[in-house]
Amino acid sequence: MGALDELTSPAGDGDAVCGVPARLVAAPRDTAEAAALVTAARGLAVVIRGGATKLGWGPPPRELDLIIDTRRLAGVVEHAAGDLITVVRAGTPMAELHGLPGQQLALDAPPSATAGGTVAANASGPRRLRYGTARDLLIGITVVRPDGTITKAGGKVVKNVAGYDLGKLYTGAFGTLGLITECVFRLHPVPAASLWVRAVAPPLHAAKILAGQFAASALEVNAGPGAEPELAVLLEGTAAGVRERAAAVAELLGGEVSPEPPQWWDVPPWPADGVGVKLTGRLSQVPALVATAVGAGATVRGSAGAGVLYAGLAVDQGDAGVTADQRTVEAGRAVELLRAAAVRAGGHAVVLTAPAGVRETLDMWGPVHGLALMRRVKDQFDPGHRFAPGRFVGGI
Amino acid sequence: MTDIDALAARLRAAIGARQVLTDRQELRTYECDGLAHYKVIPALVALPRTAEQVAAVVRACAETGTPFVARGSGTGLSGGALPHADGVLIVTSQLRDILEVRPEDERAVVQPGVINLHVTQAATPHGYYYAPDPSSQQICSIGGNVAENSGGAHCLKYGFTTNHVTGLEVVTPDGERVRLGGAAPDAPGYDLLGAFVGSEGTLGVATEVTVRLTRLPETVRTLLAGFSSTDQAGAATSAIIAAGVVPAAIEMMDALAIEAAEAAVRCGYPAGAGAVLIVELDGPAAEVAAQFDEVSELCAKHGAFETRIAADDAERALIWRGRKSAFAAVGRISPDYIVQDGVIPRTALPAVLRRIGEVAAEHGVRVANVFHAGDGNLHPLVLFDDAVPGQASRAETVSAAILDLCIEHGGSITGEHGVGVDKAKYMPRMFSDDDLDTMQLVRCAFDPDGIANPGKVFPTPRLCGERPGRHQGTHPRHEAGVAEIF
Secondary structure: OHHHHHHOEEOOOOOEEOOEEOOEEEOOOOHHHHHHHHHHOOOOOEEEEOOOOOOOOOOOOOOOOEEEEOOOOOOEEEEEHHHOEEEEEOOOEHHHHHOEOOEEOOOOOOOOOEHHHHHHOOOOOOOHHHHOOHHHHEEEEEEEOOOOOEEEEEOOOOOOOOOOOHHHHHOOOOOOOOEEEEEEEEOEEOOOEEEEEEEEOOHHHHHHHHHOOOOOOEEEEEEOOOOOOEEEEEEEEOHHHHHHHHHHHHHHHOOEEEOOOOOOOOOOOOOOOOEEEEEEOOHHHHHHHHHHHHHOOOEEEEEOOOOEEEEEEOOOOOOOOOOHHHHHHHHHHHHHHHHHHHHHOOOOEEEEEOOOOOHHHOOOOOOOOOHHHHHHHHHHHOOOOOEOOOOOHHHO | OOOHHHHHHHHHHHHOHHHEEOOHHHHHOOOOOOOOOOOOOOOEEEOOOOHHHHHHHHHHHHHHOOOEEEEOOOOOOOOOOOOOOOOEEEEOOOOOOEEEEEHHHOEEEEOOOOEHHHHHHHHHHHOEEOOOOOOOOOOOEHHHHHHHOOOOOOHHHHOOHHHOEEEEEEEOOOOOEEEEEOOOOOOOOOOHHHHHOOOOOOOOEEEEEEEEOEEOOOEEEEEEEEEOOHHHHHHHHHHHHHOOOOOOEEEEEEHHHHHHHHHHHOOOOOOOOOEEEEEEEEEOHHHHHHHHHHHHHHHHHOOOOEEEEOOOHHHHHHHHHHHHOHHHHHHHOOOEEEEOOEEOOHHHHHHHHHHHHHHHHHOOOEEEEEEEHHHOEEEEEEEEOOOOOOHHHHHHHHHHHHHHHHHHOOOEOOOOOOOOOOOHHHHHHHOOHHHHHHHHHHHHHHOOOOOEOOOOOOOOOOOOOOOOOOOOOOOHHHHHHOHHHO
8 A cells, every 4th residue: 555655644634525534635736646646546435625615515425535635736737818728737726717817717616616626516607698617618628537547538729529528528527437637628808897787576587688689698596585586687798888788687677787796696595504406497497496496495596597596495403393303304395396396497406515414315416317328437437436436416 | 240131121110111221222322421532331221200210220220239320411521420331321311300499498409300500590580599500501410410519600609519409319329218418407417418419429319409599699790801811810810819809700711712712602802812801790789899890900900901891691691602612612623622620729820821831832732721710720621633643642641731730739630520430540649548448438338339330430449348337346457557456
């Protein structure tokens, strides 16, 4: 175990994933060292950790020996402004990529989230309406396979159809197919001007914005029990163009133009110890989905323009009259209600996070099409089922 | 080898006698796709009319170990739909219904044989369209677009097929019908949809496609600018991008390509131009107006001696006619030509164009350049006369050298035409053995017996080893390298 001893250190108190403690941690400095580490860690159960902003998403690992921390794999390797691309190491904080000179990686994420983690978790935010998600912005990737092989897919040009688009396969795979060490992203110019329109308006009115000629960069809904639902629209472009469009949107929705987003913009609607659910559906079904979620006691936020919402349920911890079992049953019922609504809407309900005790009782991923094929993909990449075991769909 | 007569009998029973072709004359119709110098007559052609029939054909292939190749309209330019001599060609052109157009969901659901342009035509009355627009959009099929991840002139702003397909029903190489993705985004699990799009028929056959519909822009403005050289036009392109403008399209043609287009369609491009740029902006009127002025100024600043602005749809169509007809138009000035498809970083454009000129001169071959300048996707047309001994091979040499230039500059061997049979041999120049091996892990998951479009994309097929799901332990090669563990 010589190599493993050299590359790892004993885990500390914070080195756990959803309450499952690791024995070892390692923070490789480059792709070669990461490959040596993964090779030496043969037989160990591994979970990859970036900024840990979404480490709590998904079921706990079935077993855990080693946490690979990517934060030393950091830094922008290349920013080719004329080509609108950047090559970055996986542990680079997103804050760095949101503020490249004159350009941006247009992927909403907390500043401390890493590029690799954002790709692995397929995280997105309001601006996905205009810019798409990680799958649309990632154009090249370097991955250390669970057997230690270093492998690349894609490249450094946006337009490229040579070979399979494995970047998409690794995106949202939650680290179950290997360790992402480097990403190549397509960039966008920072818009000259941005304005928000905020309005108290039902989700149904989002359709008016989509059917209009406003080219909104984001169209967000915010609704919860006992409050008037709101819409917020982000407009980006030239100063004059944005002013004109913002005024038109404000008139249509009966809202106000603001240089700032509302407080709830891109903020997950669940409390730290609550249940967070991602809901997707057809655009026309967004109002129904919002209504069901609010009816179930959830606060709902997300992109009415993309059909991707987030619902947050508070789990009552303090009420002396409620037993732990009752709380679990209630949370389970609420999730089932949301899931049924999402399925009716043509989408899915995925539980991203839930408090300990409740998490174990929920089917977090829910039913998935093509699961047999997914298992076959996993078997090919990670036949020993060592990378993030049990954290993905169908217990993958 | 498969008993083709027995297979034909089985398929006739499954999908109807008239849907199965075995007559050699009839089979010849399908001997090539758009890359006509590769020709193979398939053993059998199946023309299924439903997804269930596609599955029945694939199941029969799987059970008899028969290779199959799917084909849409046969417009592909990399030989991706080149038949297998001992295999079944599954033609999807009879699956041609538009099943749903739902503007309220920004989605349409279509069968794979539906023509690309027909999706836009179905959506336009509702104020929407289907954004990917390959030059062949009047005849190419959506199923073929899915297989090739087709692009088009407007992908600079709007992306490729993969960004506009949200769901598929596919028949996997074992004959199973599987749904990947759907009407809603972000389906949980591995993004097998993303892996399937652009897999060139090696992972199965798409039988239903859910596409994203895009709102028709409020305004479209098109500008044609004449420059004395490609260097100038390239510099103008870089300046437009550097200014933070993302046009819907920036297309460039050089003097030889302009000459061909004039001969073919009399598009009336500026006389004496060494290069023309077509720049199209679309979106909200106020945005387009401001950016259009900026683009016009940047073109003038970088040497545009004549700028024309399309006043109406007819003038826009005329500007585009020259560009869209360019491939075919080259036939007016050369008996034979190779259409190349490579990608370079946009900033390498001037250097690469000069080098292409030098290489062409060294070999005594003419090259006409037509390309999507905004995203660095080159389409050099290498001209030759097959009747002149040696010319064809010199053209091949130049064409290959252009791909090497693309790789040298950190680009790609294909931006939209695909690898197919034509470029499989170049894949190892762009990817390591390990990279190709990793791609084939996906192949093994979908198609362990390698019967779906064999011989395409990968220069060397990977042996998939044990059947998926039963593979235990780590990679044998790796096992050998880590003795210290024991």
